[in-house]
Amino acid sequence: MSSLLSQIWTVVVMNIRSLPQRLWMSLAAVFAVSVVVAVLLSFLAMANGFEETLKGTGRADVAIASRVGSQSELNSTVSRDNVNLLLTAPGIAKDSNGDPVASAELYVIVDGIKKTTQTEVNLPMRGISQSGFALRDAVEIVEGRMFESGRNEIIVGQGILNEFEGFELGQKPRFGRSQWEVVGIFSTGGTAFESELWADAPTVQSQFNRGSTFQTVRIKLAESGTVQPLVDFAESEPRLQLDIETEADYFASQGEALNGIVNLGWALSIVMALGALAGALNTMYTSVAARSKEIATLRTLGFSNFSAFVGTMAESLVLSVIGGIVGSIAAYLLLDGVTASTLGASFSQVVFSFELSTDLIKQGIVLALIVGLVGGFFPAFRAARLPVLLAFRDAT
Numbered sequence: 001m002s003s004l005l006s007q008i009w010t011v012v013v014m015n016i017r018s019l020p021q022r023l024w025m026s027l028a029a030v031f032a033v034s035v036v037v038a039v040l041l042s043f044l045a046m047a048n049g050f051e052e053t054l055k056g057t058g059r060a061d062v063a064i065a066s067r068v069g070s071q072s073e074l075n076s077t078v079s080r081d082n083v084n085l086l087l088t089a090p091g092i093a094k095d096s097n098g099d100p101v102a103s104a105e106l107y108v109i110v111d112g113i114k115k116t117t118q119t120e121v122n123l124p125m126r127g128i129s130q131s132g133f134a135l136r137d138a139v140e141i142v143e144g145r146m147f148e149s150g151r152n153e154i155i156v157g158q159g160i161l162n163e164f165e166g167f168e169l170g171q172k173p174r175f176g177r178s179q180w181e182v183v184g185i186f187s188t189g190g191t192a193f194e195s196e197l198w199a200d201a202p203t204v205q206s207q208f209n210r211g212s213t214f215q216t217v218r219i220k221l222a223e224s225g226t227v228q229p230l231v232d233f234a235e236s237e238p239r240l241q242l243d244i245e246t247e248a249d250y251f252a253s254q255g256e257a258l259n260g261i262v263n264l265g266w267a268l269s270i271v272m273a274l275g276a277l278a279g280a281l282n283t284m285y286t287s288v289a290a291r292s293k294e295i296a297t298l299r300t301l302g303f304s305n306f307s308a309f310v311g312t313m314a315e316s317l318v319l320s321v322i323g324g325i326v327g328s329i330a331a332y333l334l335l336d337g338v339t340a341s342t343l344g345a346s347f348s349q350v351v352f353s354f355e356l357s358t359d360l361i362k363q364g365i366v367l368a369l370i371v372g373l374v375g376g377f378f379p380a381f382r383a384a385r386l387p388v389l390l391a392f393r394d395a396t
Contacts, residue, residue: 316376
């Protein structure tokens with residue numbers, strides 16, 4: 001056994017040390033694998049960033065009520081009468097005055113211009129009250145001041161400020177026939193709410209002709225995660241046609257919309273991996289052919305077929321791992337932390353950051369290893385099975 005291990009170690013070291021003699025072929029294999037890994041990680045980082053943004057947005061101790069069957073806030077409608085009736089339900093937290101902690105909100109779409117492409121996009125504008133601020137984590141006015149009730153004033157999320165033009169402090173954007181003034185910039189710690197414009201709810205109702213209706217109602221639960229008393233109340237009251245779930249569940253379902261992009265990323269990466277696999281096979285076959293005399297000499301000296309096989313496999317895996325590392329570093333340097341926006345479930349933009357986690361990098365390295373294993377197996381098998389006389393003849 002020790003003799004076999006010694007033979008394997010000798011062949012592996014010899015193959016690795018001779019890589020510079022096949023520099024351009026080796027670089028081509030590394031480049032092909034690195035591109036595959038970088039492409040895969042770019043898709044996964046985008047999906048991961050979007051998912052993390054939505055995951056940090058929803059709270060388990062807050063319920064969201066919307067019209068039955070509505071897929072998003074945009075196509076939901078809740079009347080004032082329904083809001084008042086819903087707030088008599090059990091399971092709702094009360095403030096120091098004994099009033100239910102809740103926020104009836106509007107959600108309308110306004111126009112914006114994306115800085116990078118100068119294209120027109122839909123932006124979400126939320127009509128909100130002071131109680132709505134208490135139902136969100138880490139809300140902070142980082143510049144300017146809060147809007148005043150009854151005035152056409154808005155505060156702008158940092159995501160909006162970074163990605164879209166015309167929302168700097170003091171700017172006066174026009175939505176439809178009404179003009180608004182940006183009086184403040186707010187942060188929510190990187191959640192999806194930073195992709196919104198906030199204004200006084202009654203003013204939004206008036207300017208967008210919404211009467212006394214809202215889109216959704218957010219309700220602070222008496223017990224975190226316990227939404228069933230509210231659901232039972234809504235189902236027993238025929239005047240309430242509402243779907244009720246925790247805010248955490250609501251945003252988790254919104255994030256599933258990006259599963260298609262993740263699958264697309266894997267499909268594209270697999271197709272590209274087949275191309276890289278062809279390159280790896282070519283590189284390794286060429287490498288075996290170029291060293292056929294060396295391999296034949298080793299086997300004449302008593303080295304086993306298995307050591308020749310392992311040595312060639314090791315060479316392929318080393319090149320693939322280097323490609324995986326290079327692709328991961330490139331994806332990290334170019335993408336990690338980069339902000340972007342995409343269309344959310346409400347047909348409005350959601351700003352998020354690409355996040356390249358350690359788990360994603362592991363997935364990229366695993367893909368590189370698979371390419372190396374498959375790409376090296378057949379050349380390694382040929383190196384182990386090549387007749388010695390034929391190897392010497394091919395080498396001359």
